[in-house]
Amino acid sequence: MRAIAGLGKGHAHLFAIAFAMSCLVALAAAPAIVVTKSQRTIGEARSIQADLSEGFLLSDDPTQNVITTMAGTGTTGFSGDNGPAISAKLYYPYDVAADASGNTYLIDWNNQRIRKVTPDGVITTVAGNGTIGFSGDGGAATSAQLYAPNGVGVDATGNLVIADTNNHRIRKVALSGIITTIAGTGSAGFS
Numbered sequence: 001m002r003a004i005a006g007l008g009k010g011h012a013h014l015f016a017i018a019f020a021m022s023c024l025v026a027l028a029a030a031p032a033i034v035v036t037k038s039q040r041t042i043g044e045a046r047s048i049q050a051d052l053s054e055g056f057l058l059s060d061d062p063t064q065n066v067i068t069t070m071a072g073t074g075t076t077g078f079s080g081d082n083g084p085a086i087s088a089k090l091y092y093p094y095d096v097a098a099d100a101s102g103n104t105y106l107i108d109w110n111n112q113r114i115r116k117v118t119p120d121g122v123i124t125t126v127a128g129n130g131t132i133g134f135s136g137d138g139g140a141a142t143s144a145q146l147y148a149p150n151g152v153g154v155d156a157t158g159n160l161v162i163a164d165t166n167n168h169r170i171r172k173v174a175l176s177g178i179i180t181t182i183a184g185t186g187s188a189g190f191s
Contacts, residue, residue: 070104071117078111078130085123090115099154107162112146114162114173127162127173134167134186141179144171 071085072093080088091110098104102119105126113128127141128149136144141160151163160173161182169184185191 070121071106071115071123076110078108078113081115081124082122085117085121088115088123094150095152097153097160099158101158105152105154105160107149107152109149112149114141114146114149114152114160126160126177127171127179132166134164134169137171137180138178141173141177144179146171 071088072090073087075089076091077089078091090106090108092108094107094109096104096106104117106115106117107113108115108125108128111128112130112132113125115123116126117123125142127144128146129136129143131145132147133145134147146162146164147166148164149162150165153161155161155172158175162171162173164171164184167184168186168188169181171179172182173179
């Protein structure tokens with residue numbers, strides 16, 4: 001087991017445990033104050049994932065950063081595509097995932113985008129055009145509209161899977177960059 005994470009309603013019950021080589025990290029009962037090895041304080045952790053280098057990825061909401069200074073300047077906004085991720089502006093990084101090639105994907109929640117950070121530290125947008133709504137199935141993921149994406153993952157073949165929450169859909173970005181809906185009708189409910 002490499003990571004366990006959970007988030008209760010209203011962020012009142014937050015827990016996250018990650019085991020990485022010789023490091024055990026635990027957060028409990030928000031608001032929790034946790035200080036990393038580099039003496040950085042973590043504000044309101046949203047997501048924790050194990051990565052391929054025996055480390056972990058942790059998104060930290062109020063500070064607009066993803067811990068380990070992988071991405072974000074600490075100032076809200078949108079900027080930085082095709083440049084150094086540590087110089088990019090993010091607006092509520094919400095969830096993170098890593099693929100087999102060492103890329104890290106993060107939800108740039110208020111920017112309605114999914115962004116990728118390469119192993120050499122370059123950030124790009126891989127899904128979402130920054131406009132709230134639903135559009136784009138069958139086309140380039142970077143031209144698609146998302147609405148409050150809350151979850152991101154990578155499947156066994158390297159496709160990106162996105163919980164497009166307020167659109168009530170699960171969407172997939174294929175390796176080709178094409179986005180499709182794989183579950184959900186666009187209406188809330190159960191069927």
